Amino acid sequence: PSILFGQATDVTHYEVHLQVSDSNNVIHVQELITVQFSGESNQLVLNLDDSDGETGMFVTSVKQDGQSVPYKHKAEQLMIRPSQASKGKQSTFEIFFKGVPKDGLVIGQNKFGDRTFFGDNWPNRAHLWFACVDHPSDKATVRFEVKAPSQYTCVAVGQLEKQESAEGYTTTTYFSQHPLPTKVMVIGLAKLVSEKLEIADGVPVENFVYPQDRQAGFHDMKVAVQPLEFFSNYISAYPFEKLYNVESTTRFGGMENAGCIFYDEGAVKGEGTMENLIAHEIAHQWFGNSASESDWPHIWLSEGFATYFTSLYLEHTYGKKRMQEQLKLDRARVLLFAQKVKTPVLDTISNDLMNLLNPNSYQKGSWILHMLRTKIGDDNFQRGIQTYYLKFAYKNASTADFITCMNEASGQDLTSFFDQWLKRSGHPIFKIEKVKKGKYEMLRILQMQEIPFEFQLEIDMDYPSGKERVFVEGNQRETIVPITIGQKVTTWEVDPDVKLLFELYSQE
Ligand SMILES: [Zn+2]
The missing domain is CATH 2.60.40.1730 (tricorn interacting facor f3 domain)
Structure with a gap:
C-alpha cells in the first residue's frame, strides 16, 4: 500500500x-x-x-x-x-x-x-x-x-x-x-521465434529470440534451466507461472521482468557467455520480484541478492574456486567504487534511482551476504534465507525484516554486523607488517581507515616447515598476530579463501 x-x-x-x-x-x-x-x-x-x-x-x-x-x-x-x-x-x-x-x-x-x-x-x-x-x-x-x-x-x-x-x-x-x-x-512485441526447454521442476521454460539469432540465442539461453533448478532447491519453489527468456532491446544488460526476463540483444552472441547474466536475472524472480524491497534504499535486497545467488550458483555448478574468482572480481569493483563514492549500502540520500545501480547495491551487497554466511555457517544461512523468502514472498520487505530473520535463524544478534556493513561506508583497509617485540616476531595489523571495523580474518603463514593458517579477530586500530615461536616467516597470504571484504593498504 x-x-x-x-x-x-x-x-x-x-x-x-x-x-x-x-x-x-x-x-x-x-x-x-x-x-x-x-x-x-x-x-x-x-x-x-x-x-x-x-x-x-x-x-x-x-x-x-x-x-x-x-x-x-x-x-x-x-x-x-x-x-x-x-x-x-x-x-x-x-x-x-x-x-x-x-x-x-x-x-x-x-x-x-x-x-x-x-x-x-x-x-x-x-x-x-x-x-x-x-x-x-x-x-x-x-x-x-x-x-x-x-x-x-x-x-x-x-x-x-x-x-x-x-x-x-x-x-x-x-x-x-x-x-x-x-x-x-x-509486455514485449517483436518478431520472435521460440523454443521450449525441458520443464524444470514443473516450471515451463521458453526462450524467445529474434529469428536472425535463432541459433546463437537458443544456444546461449539453454543454460537457463540450471540456475532455475538450483534456486528452486536452495530457496523455495519458483514463484511465477512460467519463465520466458527474451532477447530484447532493454537499456539494461538484462531486466528481470517477472517470469518474462528481457536480455539485451547485445548479449546474444552464440558463445555461451550469458550464464552469469541469466543466473542473476533468474535469482531476481525470488529476490526483487516476489520478495520485493519496500523502498529504493533497500535495493540491495534485490541486487545484492541476485549478485550473491549468481556466485552461489557458480559454486554449486563449478566448485568453490569458481565462486572465489567471482568474489575477487566483485571485491575489486567495491574497492574501486569506494574511492569515489562514500555512501553506505543503505543509501537514504541519493535521489537519482539510476545511480542506485552501483557496486554498493550489487557487489558490496553480495559480499555482505557472503560474510554473513561465513559468520553464521552454511546451514543457518540457508535456513535464514528460506525463512526470509517465505515470509515475504509476493510481499515487500525492508532490511530490518531481513535482519530479524537472520537473527532468528542464527540465534545471534547480528545488529552490529549489519550496521557496520550496511549503514557505514567503506571497509577495513589493512596495513600488515612484521614487527619485533623483544625477541619475538609478530604480525601487526593496522586498520588505516577512519573508524576500525570488527573483522575476522584468516592468514596463511609461510613457515619453512610448511603453511600454517591462523585465525584473527579484531575490532581495534591495531591487532597483533603472534608468530609461532622458533619459526621464521617471510611471506604470508591474507584471506586465502576469499572470506572478507577488505583492502590492503598501499602508500600511493
Ligand atoms: Zn539485477
Whole structure:
C-alpha cells in the first residue's frame, strides 16, 4: 500500500488493454484499475505521464464503477476525485488514454532493423505507458490484453490466457495472478521465434529470440534451466507461472521482468557467455520480484541478492574456486567504487534511482551476504534465507525484516554486523607488517581507515616447515598476530579463501 497526500489507497489489480499499430507509435489504452481505499479518500492519485503535444498520454475519460468522475492530469499525475465516500471500499476506475510513450514502452528498431515494442520500466517508467502507482511498495496483479499486427509475437508477465487473430491483428492476453511491482510489469512485441526447454521442476521454460539469432540465442539461453533448478532447491519453489527468456532491446544488460526476463540483444552472441547474466536475472524472480524491497534504499535486497545467488550458483555448478574468482572480481569493483563514492549500502540520500545501480547495491551487497554466511555457517544461512523468502514472498520487505530473520535463524544478534556493513561506508583497509617485540616476531595489523571495523580474518603463514593458517579477530586500530615461536616467516597470504571484504593498504 502507498500513502499519497495523506490518503491511503492500495491498487490490487491492473487490467491494461493496449492496442498498437505499424502506422505510427501511438498506443491506445483502456485501463481498469481496482483500488482498495483503506482510509477516507477524496482523491486518488495515479502516476501517468501527461502529453506535451508530441509524447505522453492524453486522457479522454475516467469512470469510477461506471460513472464519469472529475480528474486533473498534469506533472505526470492523474488526480481523480472519487464520486462517493470510499473508506474501506473497493472501486474500479476505467481510464481511456492514448499517446506516444516517451519511454517505458520502448518502440523502436532492434539490431536487425526490425520494429519492436519492449516494456522497460525499471525503476519507475511504467507510468510512461500505463496509469499506476509506480512504486515497488504497491504491488498488484495484472492482466495485459495486447492487440497488435499479427507479425509480432507478444510476450508478457503472467500466464498466457488467450490468443485470437482477426483482420491482420492478433490479441494476446496474459494474466499474472501474483501481485507484482510495476518495475517488472511488462509486455514485449517483436518478431520472435521460440523454443521450449525441458520443464524444470514443473516450471515451463521458453526462450524467445529474434529469428536472425535463432541459433546463437537458443544456444546461449539453454543454460537457463540450471540456475532455475538450483534456486528452486536452495530457496523455495519458483514463484511465477512460467519463465520466458527474451532477447530484447532493454537499456539494461538484462531486466528481470517477472517470469518474462528481457536480455539485451547485445548479449546474444552464440558463445555461451550469458550464464552469469541469466543466473542473476533468474535469482531476481525470488529476490526483487516476489520478495520485493519496500523502498529504493533497500535495493540491495534485490541486487545484492541476485549478485550473491549468481556466485552461489557458480559454486554449486563449478566448485568453490569458481565462486572465489567471482568474489575477487566483485571485491575489486567495491574497492574501486569506494574511492569515489562514500555512501553506505543503505543509501537514504541519493535521489537519482539510476545511480542506485552501483557496486554498493550489487557487489558490496553480495559480499555482505557472503560474510554473513561465513559468520553464521552454511546451514543457518540457508535456513535464514528460506525463512526470509517465505515470509515475504509476493510481499515487500525492508532490511530490518531481513535482519530479524537472520537473527532468528542464527540465534545471534547480528545488529552490529549489519550496521557496520550496511549503514557505514567503506571497509577495513589493512596495513600488515612484521614487527619485533623483544625477541619475538609478530604480525601487526593496522586498520588505516577512519573508524576500525570488527573483522575476522584468516592468514596463511609461510613457515619453512610448511603453511600454517591462523585465525584473527579484531575490532581495534591495531591487532597483533603472534608468530609461532622458533619459526621464521617471510611471506604470508591474507584471506586465502576469499572470506572478507577488505583492502590492503598501499602508500600511493
Ligand atoms: Zn539485477
